[in-house]
Amino acid sequence: PEDVKSLRSVINPDISRIRNIGIMAHIDAGKTTTTERMLYYSGYTRTLGDVDDGDTVTDFMVQERERGITIQSAAVTFDWKDYRINLIDTPGHVDFTVEVERCLRVLDGAVAVFDASAGVEAQTLTVWRQADKHQIPRICFLNKMDKNGASFTYAVESIKQKLKTKPLLLQLPIGEEKTFRGLVDVVTKEQIIWKSTSGLDDGKIFERKPLLEADDPNLFQELQDTRNALIEQVADLDDEFAELVLGEYSESFDLLPADKLQAAVRRVTLARAAVPVLCGSALRNKGVQPLLDAVAAYLPAPSERPGDALKWYNDDLCALAFKVLHDKCRGPLVFIRIYSGSMKPQSAVYNINKSCTERMSRLLLPFADQQVEIPSLTAGNIALAVGLKQSATGDTLVSSKAAAAAAARRAGRAAGDLLLAGVDVPEPVFFCTMEPPSLAEQQDLDNALSCLQREDPSLKVKLDPDTGQTVLCGMGELHIEIIHDRIKREYGIDTYLGPLQIAYRETVLNTAQATDTLDKTVGEKRHCVTVELEVRPGHARLTAERAATAPAIEFAAGAVPTELRGAVENGIANSCVQGPLLGFPVQGIDVTVQSLTVHPDTSHTMVSACVSRCMQKALKKAGIQILEPLMNLEITVSEDHLSAALADLAQRRGSVQEIQSRQDNRVVVAAVSLQLPNS
Ligand SMILES: Nc1nc2c(ncn2[C@@H]2O[C@H](COP(=O)(O)OP(=O)(O)OP(=O)(O)O)[C@@H](O)[C@H]2O)c(=O)[nH]1
Numbered sequence: 178p179e180d181v182k183s184l185r186s187v188i189n190p191d192i193s194r195i196r197n198i199g200i201m202a203h204i205d206a207g208k209t210t211t212t213e214r215m216l217y218y219s220g221y222t223r224t225l226g227d228v229d230d231g232d233t234v235t236d237f238m239v240q241e242r243e244r245g246i247t248i249q250s251a252a253v254t255f256d257w258k259d260y261r262i263n264l265i266d267t268p269g270h271v272d273f274t275v276e277v278e279r280c281l282r283v284l285d286g287a288v289a290v291f292d293a294s295a296g297v298e299a300q301t302l303t304v305w306r307q308a309d310k311h312q313i314p315r316i317c318f319l320n321k322m323d324k325n326g327a328s329f330t331y332a333v334e335s336i337k338q339k340l341k342t343k344p345l346l347l348q349l350p351i352g353e354e355k356t357f358r359g360l361v362d363v364v365t366k367e368q369i370i371w372k373s374t375s376g377l378d379d380g381k382i383f384e385r386k387p388l389l390e391a392d393d394p395n396l397f398q399e400l401q402d403t404r405n406a407l408i409e410q411v412a413d414l415d416d417e418f419a420e421l422v423l424g425e426y427s428e429s430f431d432l433l434p435a436d437k438l439q440a441a442v443r444r445v446t447l448a449r450a451a452v453p454v455l456c457g458s459a460l461r462n463k464g465v466q467p468l469l470d471a472v473a474a475y476l477p478a479p480s481e482r483p484g485d486a487l488k489w490y491n492d493d494l495c496a497l498a499f500k501v502l503h504d505k506c507r508g509p510l511v512f513i514r515i516y517s518g519s520m521k522p523q524s525a526v527y528n529i530n531k532s533c534t535e536r537m538s539r540l541l542l543p544f545a546d547q548q549v550e551i552p553s554l555t556a557g558n559i560a561l562a563v564g565l566k567q568s569a570t571g572d573t574l575v576s577s578k579a580a581a582a583a584a585a586r587r588a589g590r591a592a593g594d595l596l597l598a599g600v601d602v603p604e605p606v607f608f609c610t611m612e613p614p615s616l617a618e619q620q621d622l623d624n625a626l627s628c629l630q631r632e633d634p635s636l637k638v639k640l641d642p643d644t645g646q647t648v649l650c651g652m653g654e655l656h657i658e659i660i661h662d663r664i665k666r667e668y669g670i671d672t673y674l675g676p677l678q679i680a681y682r683e684t685v686l687n688t689a690q691a692t693d694t695l696d697k698t699v700g701e702k703r704h705c706v707t708v709e710l711e712v713r714p715g716h717a718r719l720t721a722e723r724a725a726t727a728p729a730i731e732f733a734a735g736a737v738p739t740e741l742r743g744a745v746e747n748g749i750a751n752s753c754v755q756g757p758l759l760g761f762p763v764q765g766i767d768v769t770v771q772s773l774t775v776h777p778d779t780s781h782t783m784v785s786a787c788v789s790r791c792m793q794k795a796l797k798k799a800g801i802q803i804l805e806p807l808m809n810l811e812i813t814v815s816e817d818h819l820s821a822a823l824a825d826l827a828q829r830r831g832s833v834q835e836i837q838s839r840q841d842n843r844v845v846v847a848a849v850s851l852q853l854p855n856s
Pocket of ligand 1: 202203204205206207208209210211320321322323324457458459460461
């Protein structure tokens with residue numbers, strides 16, 4: 178049909194016209210619905226997809242359609258007016274924060290979507306902090322203005338309080354809840370009303386006209402007040418604008434041209450001094466087009482973002498692989514963000530992380546639900562490369578080894594240091610065994626798991642040394658379930674999952690000393706070691722950084738010759754792999770090696786073995802404590818259910834940190850040790 182935009186429009190738009198943005202939100206705030214509407218209004222999809230029917234473009238994995246939540250973040254490209262928008266759909270579930278983090282690295286800006294009846298919720302706070310860390314300018318979209326309980330004022334206040342940011346009100350809603358029907362544009366002083374045409378109510382048609390006092394005196398007054406406050410707020414944050422306001426327009430803000438205000442709001446947003454706030458209802462098809470205008474107007478182009486790649490590489494290629502998908506027919510598809518230079522199909526790239534050269538066959542643009550083959554792509558863009566076999570999520574790609582060396586010289590660093598990003602992966606908290614239906618399928622299973630690990634660095638796969646079974650370690654129950662599901666659907670292996678277990682840790686309660694001697698003659702040689710050591714609770718035991726780290730080791734003065742330190746450290750590390758109580762890793766301990774006596778013929782392996790055995794003794798004597806993973810949670814309940822929720826928390830040994838009020842509801846902020854679903 179003709180009304181679907183030609184997908185072969187501009188391939189390489191001017192960099193100032195590119196917007197690489199993400200949508201971040203609490204689960205169920207309406208991210209998917211908003212994305213769908215964006216694609217629809219920009220002309221790339223013919224029908225309005227509906228999440229509830231499981232028929233959307235971005236939620237393309239089968240499991241996602243069934244579960245109705247977004248797991249894999251997919252990049253989608255579309256054009257809005259003269260802008261190329263690359264949208265990276267970030268997941269909202271807490272099991273997938275690693276995915277969120279990875280996507281944030283390639284974004285230049287973000288839209289935070291909120292449920293206007295709930296304000297800022299827990300997951301948004303987490304993602305918001307991650308975006309702070311990556312210095313990403315944002316705009317806020319208060320969605321669900323049509324919903325019962327929706328409140329613009331409440332949501333704005335919650336943004337101010339919880340996100341500790343300065344909201345810039347660029348719009349006001351016309352009506353609220355059932356009566357929500359349009360917006361006031363505070364910058365241009367216009368009203369935007371969506372027309373209910375008979376039949377198709379898809380929100381494509383709306384009217385924009387100046388809001389006059391006669392239209393609605395109260396709303397008009399509200400607009401005046403909000404606009405004056407906005408102007409003062411922006412003048413406070415931007416000197417150039419302050420000069421203008423204090424000079425030419427000091428008599429009347431009314432005459433201040435919209436484009437001057439807009440330019441100042443843009444500067445303030447890019448400087449991350451404040452955050453524009455817009456509102457609407459994606460489901461009711463209201464507010465999405467102005468949101469797209471705001472993305473173009475206020476969020477940065479790739480060239481407006483800080484970064485060293487351009488400085489290092491000049492016009493040479495420098496790109497980041499930020500996502501790997503495995504496609505049945507085409508093999509691995511690697512999503513790539515280009516920071517400098519350009520890319521061509523049928524060309525070689527050098528992967529700095531893997532120190533290898535690879536060839537890509539084709540280059541695709543992920544236009545809405547179609548992938549369009551392209552002849553080249555320049556800096557600032559996002560593409561899909563076909564044919565890269567080694568590159569994994571987080572790898573840096575450049576044109577050649579020589580180019581990497583040249584860039585390293587310019588940066589005054591080693592080539593291996595010029596990586597764009599490493600992804601910090603938190604320690605997994607759940608694990609379980611996975612078995613193929615027959616031994617013959619073990620190899621296929623291993624292959625499937627290694628593909629999945631390339632896509633998802635938060636999935637860990639181990640071999641149980643005692644049973645030889647494959648063990649999956651993941652971020653949550655849902656994470657492991659989805660991996661299981663994908664192995665069945667995508668690789669055709671119906672695996673058996675053992676019971677889910679929690680990845681506990683062991684630590685010591687007290688200080689204890691132990692000595693041990695190992696005396697063994699192997700062949701001609703006598704190996705003889707005596708060690709004396711002390712273990713005690715690590716002094717930084719309870720801080721988060723320390724939590725996952727290896728023991729801190731000290732050597733008493735003169736006790737251990739330098740050439741044997743490695744062997745002693747190995748012995749200590751080995752003893753911490755499996756704690757003496759339940760066999761979980763030992764962490765949060767300090768060790769002092771007080772003395773070591775070694776017969777001249779003794780091998781390093783024997784030294785390690787003796788130290789390890791001595792450690793086990795000391796650990797047992799020191800008394801072992803099990804550490805449980807803790808989960809922070811937020812429970813929203815009505816007043817009537819508060820006591821029941823608190824009782825349930827108490828039963829689970831949860832600790833309540835705070836009870837807040839949110840409109841008519843109460844919000845319990847608590848920490849609970851992670852428990853198995855049916856325990
Ligand atoms: N009343 C109302 N409901 C909405 C609106 N937008 C979305 N919803 C509903 O909210 C629910 C969640 O919407 P989604 O778009 O799936 O939300 P999401 O943030 O993508 O959810 P996850 O992918 O699971 O994180 C669906 O039932 C939508 O129909 C809105 O503007 N108003």
